[in-house]
Amino acid sequence: MANVNIKDVDFKRYDFRFDESSDDYIREEDGFTKEIIKRISEEKGDPEWVRELRLKCLDIYNNMDMPCWGPSIEELDMNRIASYVRHKTDMKNNWEDVPEDIKETFEKLGIPQAERLSLAGVGAQYDSEIVYHNLKEEVAKKGVVYTDIETAIKTGYEDMVKEYFMKLIPPTDHKYAALHGAVWSGGSFVYVPKGVKVDVPLQSYFRLNAAGAGQFEHTIIIVDEGADVHFIEGCSAPKYNVANLHAGCVELYVKKNARLRYSTIENWSKNMFNLNTKRALIEEGGKMEWVSGSFGSRVSYLYPMTILKGDNSKMTYTGITFSGEGQNLDTGCKVVHVGRNTSSVITAKSISKSGGIGMFRSSVVIEKAATNSKCSVSCDSLMLDSISRADTVPAMDIKAYDADVGHEAKIGRISDEAVFYLMSRGMSEEDAKALIVSGFADSVSKELPLEYAVEMNNLIKIEMSGHKA
Amino acid sequence: MTEKYMINTSPVLTFAKLGMNGDTVRINTSKIRKENVEQYIFGNGIIANNDYEELLPVSASGEDINKLLSPDSRLMTVKGDAEVTLSFTGSGVVQRVIRVARGVEATLVEVVRGSATDAAINSTSYILEENARLKLIRIQLLEKDTLYIDDLRAKLLADSYLEVVRLDMGSKMSYIASNVSLDGKNAEYLAHGDYLLNGSQRLDINMIADHIAPNTKSDMRCDGVLLDSASKIFRGVLDFKSGCKGAKGAENEEVILLSPDVDNQSVPIILCGEEDVEGNHGASVGKISDEIIYYLMTRGFDEDSAIRLIIRSKFNTLTEQLANKELRRVINKLVDGVLS
Numbered sequence: 001m002a003n004v005n006i007k008d009v010d011f012k013r014y015d016f017r018f019d020e021s022s023d024d025y026i027r028e029e030d031g032f033t034k035e036i037i038k039r040i041s042e043e044k045g046d047p048e049w050v051r052e053l054r055l056k057c058l059d060i061y062n063n064m065d066m067p068c069w070g071p072s073i074e075e076l077d078m079n080r081i082a083s084y085v086r087h088k089t090d091m092k093n094n095w096e097d098v099p100e101d102i103k104e105t106f107e108k109l110g111i112p113q114a115e116r117l118s119l120a121g122v123g124a125q126y127d128s129e130i131v132y133h134n135l136k137e138e139v140a141k142k143g144v145v146y147t148d149i150e151t152a153i154k155t156g157y158e159d160m161v162k163e164y165f166m167k168l169i170p171p172t173d174h175k176y177a178a179l180h181g182a183v184w185s186g187g188s189f190v191y192v193p194k195g196v197k198v199d200v201p202l203q204s205y206f207r208l209n210a211a212g213a214g215q216f217e218h219t220i221i222i223v224d225e226g227a228d229v230h231f232i233e234g235c236s237a238p239k240y241n242v243a244n245l246h247a248g249c250v251e252l253y254v255k256k257n258a259r260l261r262y263s264t265i266e267n268w269s270k271n272m273f274n275l276n277t278k279r280a281l282i283e284e285g286g287k288m289e290w291v292s293g294s295f296g297s298r299v300s301y302l303y304p305m306t307i308l309k310g311d312n313s314k315m316t317y318t319g320i321t322f323s324g325e326g327q328n329l330d331t332g333c334k335v336v337h338v339g340r341n342t343s344s345v346i347t348a349k350s351i352s353k354s355g356g357i358g359m360f361r362s363s364v365v366i367e368k369a370a371t372n373s374k375c376s377v378s379c380d381s382l383m384l385d386s387i388s389r390a391d392t393v394p395a396m397d398i399k400a401y402d403a404d405v406g407h408e409a410k411i412g413r414i415s416d417e418a419v420f421y422l423m424s425r426g427m428s429e430e431d432a433k434a435l436i437v438s439g440f441a442d443s444v445s446k447e448l449p450l451e452y453a454v455e456m457n458n459l460i461k462i463e464m465s466g467h468k469a
Numbered sequence: 470m471t472e473k474y475m476i477n478t479s480p481v482l483t484f485a486k487l488g489m490n491g492d493t494v495r496i497n498t499s500k501i502r503k504e505n506v507e508q509y510i511f512g513n514g515i516i517a518n519n520d521y522e523e524l525l526p527v528s529a530s531g532e533d534i535n536k537l538l539s540p541d542s543r544l545m546t547v548k549g550d551a552e553v554t555l556s557f558t559g560s561g562v563v564q565r566v567i568r569v570a571r572g573v574e575a576t577l578v579e580v581v582r583g584s585a586t587d588a589a590i591n592s593t594s595y596i597l598e599e600n601a602r603l604k605l606i607r608i609q610l611l612e613k614d615t616l617y618i619d620d621l622r623a624k625l626l627a628d629s630y631l632e633v634v635r636l637d638m639g640s641k642m643s644y645i646a647s648n649v650s651l652d653g654k655n656a657e658y659l660a661h662g663d664y665l666l667n668g669s670q671r672l673d674i675n676m677i678a679d680h681i682a683p684n685t686k687s688d689m690r691c692d693g694v695l696l697d698s699a700s701k702i703f704r705g706v707l708d709f710k711s712g713c714k715g716a717k718g719a720e721n722e723e724v725i726l727l728s729p730d731v732d733n734q735s736v737p738i739i740l741c742g743e744e745d746v747e748g749n750h751g752a753s754v755g756k757i758s759d760e761i762i763y764y765l766m767t768r769g770f771d772e773d774s775a776i777r778l779i780i781r782s783k784f785n786t787l788t789e790q791l792a793n794k795e796l797r798r799v800i801n802k803l804v805d806g807v808l809s
Contacts, residue, residue, distance in 0.1 A: 363484055
């Protein structure tokens with residue numbers, strides 16, 4: 001059968017930039033030294049415990065080895081990464097007050113429109129700092145807190161931040177978690193009080209505009225007993241010919257009988273090294289839902305982890321990764337079952353083309369105490385040509401004898417039989433293949449709110465000859 | 470002199486913190502002697518010869534295995550059905566290259582017995598020439614004080630077929646490594662390993678099916694039962710190299726856990742550098758389904774008898790393939806002993 005042109009993800013919509021004139025921006029010198037960390041801490045007005053933690057994390061970073069098991073990040077020269085870049089303006093809660101170039105950036109990305117149409121609250125980070133934050137009044141009246149970490153510390157939530165900050169992801173977890181602890185800036189702090197259900201999602205959008213810089217935002221979400229919230233995270237950057245680094249941390253605490261859905265559409269540019277860490281701790285009867293779309297970055301290490309600590313707690317992970325030319329996307333997820341009667345369902349899809357490398361990597365650990373627990377893992381990889389790679393490395397460690405664990409993995413190309421069947425029903429070969437690839441991604445897009453499903457479909461841009469997505 | 474060796478290292482690593490990327494083993498190499506292994510060949514289907522030179526696949530045990538082996542191997546050619554017993558009278562090493570000539574079809578039964586507290590090392594490479602078909606049944610019944618290293622390598626030329634059926638019941642610690650290189654087009658590899666482990670036995674498996682030529686097929690299956698505080702790790706790799714168009718590979722695992730102290734680890738890997746292939750993996754880990762036990766209990770079995778019956782039936786599938794009735798009796802007796 002003739003080759004059909006399935007194009008790469010179209011990044012043009014995200015690949016625009018504004019020059020950051022030195023008059024408007026503060027930019028730290030490249031590299032990660034004690035002096036730089038002290039200056040960042042001073043610039044941000046950290047309390048003493050934060051400052052001490054930053055310096056301790058830097059020590060840990062300097063003494064830890066690089067991860068030995070993932071894709072190469074040798075191209076990432078840490079001496080040529082600026083740890084902190086910010087516009088001189090402060091955070092605003094009205095788009096009109098946001099500096100023009102930044103406002104225009106977010107307007108092009110559709111963030112203010114999305115806020116008006118379908119969100120309960122929005123945070124927008126530009127380089128190292130949050131530039132806009134707003135929460136709808138009716139949601140704030142329910143006691144929901146949604147701000148950035150620095151503001152949370154300064155507005156009465158310091159004890160809460162101290163209790164949860166870098167506790168789920170300790171700086172000793174890995175080298176880039178330690179680096180994050182040293183230079184973190186911006187991010188989100190969300191607290192949903194007991195029994196409060198937030199009907200429409202909250203969203204944080206992270207934009208890294210500066211060339212040769214790092215973004216190290218920190219997100220803490222605490223969903224108290226019986227509460228319910230959907231949090232959406234979006235990320236993008238313009239493309240440069242120098243390496244950029246993203247090493248954020250996301251710590252999620254889901255209390256008894258609470259539910260958190262955390263959706264991510266990641267579309268960093270192809271010069272980005274995305275070394276992000278996400279982790280959730282779920283208590284009794286709690287439910288964690290991850291929805292993840294990974295499209296951008298040159299190299300990604302991304303494995304959201306869930307600890308099902310409480311009895312009867314649950315986790316689902318639904319993710320898709322599209323690896324195109326020059327990309328090595330190492331994604332997947334991790335789950336640890338600790339409580340009794342816990343369950344997890346992992347569904348992962350991967351598409352590789354034009355020399356892209358897609359790796360699904362997962363770990364499932366069922367501890368001895370996690371009696372009567374269940375886990376199901378399914379990962380499907382679709383190869384669109386023979387110059388790409390699709391690998392799967394799932395790991396399972398089952399210590400509970402009455403666990404029920406199932407795993408399925410499939411790697412292959414678009415089935416000739418399926419194409420033939422659709423062609424026998426009157427479709428052209430191109431239409432048939434387009435339909436099959438769309439269907440392959442459908443299990444993820446249907447988990448997203450409509451606006452974001454459309455966004456994801458735009459991202460995939462599966463453009464067949466004569467057909468536009 | 471006791472030295473540390475890396476063993477069964479996975480060709481692609483998972484998260485280092487899981488500790489599942491390979492193992493290290495301490496071996497007193499001064500106690501390992503070739504003369505501690507006797508090889509008994511029954512029947513006329515296998516002859517020794519010394520005229521075969523061929524580049525062999527690398528070991529799935531890892532590079533360190535070469536430090537334990539000497540350059541010379543026993544070279545043998547399979548002409549027809551045969552049975553071989555490898556008997557370890559102490560710590561020892563056996564190295565063989567077994568050639569199955571073009572067009573030959575044979576069944577080779579290998580029984581590994583004896584005791585070797587430092588290490589019993591069995592490194593055997595199989596060369597299957599064009600259209601050769603070999604069914605290899607390897608039964609490992611070593612004493613439970615033994616550290617066993619099984620390094621199986623195979624090179625399959627065009628249209629050849631290798632079936633490996635194995636049962637691992639003995640030794641306290643077993644490292645089972647196999648690397649089968651499907652070099653010739655239409656070559657086919659079928660592996661079915663069973664194990665039954667109790668006490669503190671541990672089994673460490675590293676299986677690789679390397680698809681190089683077009684239209685090659687592999688199917689690796691590993692099923693077993695863990696009792697008491699036994700533990701097992703299965704690493705399986707389906708590696709579809711660029712150019713193996715039309716290749717199909719599968720790896721499957723079914724593990725029955727019968728005690729709260731067992732530990733079961735699995736890393737089933739699929740590597741794919743070719744578009745036109747099909748690779749599948751499936752695993753099922755847990756206790757025996759309540760529905761099946763309930764069904765048997767409604768037919769008059771008590772719960773323990775029902776569990777024993779289910780497990781016995783799994784091993785019967787293997788023992789029924791053995792022509793040697795005495796060997797069948799020995800295995801059945803061992804299975805009954807563990808289950809009682």
